[in-house]
Amino acid sequence: MKWTDIGTLIVTFFGFAFGFVTYFQWQSSKRKEDAYLAAKKYIASIDEIEEHLHELLFQYNHICPAPGVVVENKDVSVKRIEHLNNVWNYLYQARRRLYKSQRELEFWNVSLTDEFSEDYKAMNKSLDNISVVSSTLNNQLFHFIESDMKNMDSVIQHKERFDELYNGIHKVTQKRVQCGFKAVFRFSQ
Structure with a gap:
């Protein structure tokens, strides 16, 4: 055997x-990158939900009776209610994406910190409630417009409940922004 061999x-x-x-x-690095992308997808789902909720709030603020709000004509109000129903459907789809992205976190061994896990549960409960309130409010608004404003008290009551739920969800989403990415997720090997 030679030295060269x-x-x-x-x-x-x-x-x-x-x-x-x-x-x-490389494989370990790729898993970490995919886990990071799953966490970003989760955050994007929350942002999408927040956008739809903000759109609902904006529309409700323009159609629901309140001091200083100009009463729109019937055609404009009916179009606004159609738009509200579309946004409500978009919100439902965004909630499904949030649920899927939260499940995907588990696949990539990413978990929410204890605090944000509780916030996730509270936010989902509020979103369940807001879906019911929003659906009911949309119906109330339709009847409000069609019946010459006879159910104004009911519309105002549902709008106030929507505002409460919206504010609760908004606090959770703002807390996430203030705490930052590292405070929300735990990455496991």
């Missing part, structure tokens, strides 16, 4: 070992 064997062994180690480091 031994040298070639050693170089080949180290090249193979280097390739083996590099592959597993």
Whole structure:
């Protein structure tokens, strides 16, 4: 056996070992990157929900009776209610995406911190309630417009409940922004 053969064997062994180690480091890095992307998807889902809730609030503030709010004509109000129903459907779809992205976190060994896990549960409960209130409010508004404002008290009551729920969800989403990314997630190996 020649020294050159031994040298070639050693170089080949180290090249193979280097390739083996590099592959597993790349695979570990790729898993971490995918876990990070799953966390970003979760945050994006919350942002999407917040946008739809803000759109509902904006529309309700313009159609619900309140001091200083100009009463719109019937055609404009009916179009606004149609838009509200569309936004409500978008909100439902966004909630499904949030649920899926939260499940995906588990797949990538990412979890919410204890505090934000509780916030997630509270936010979902509020979203369940806001879905019911919003659906009812949309119906109340339709009847409000069609019946010459005979159910004004009911509309005002449902709008106030919507505002309460919206404010609760808004506090949770703002808390997430204030605390930052690292305070929301735990990444496991």
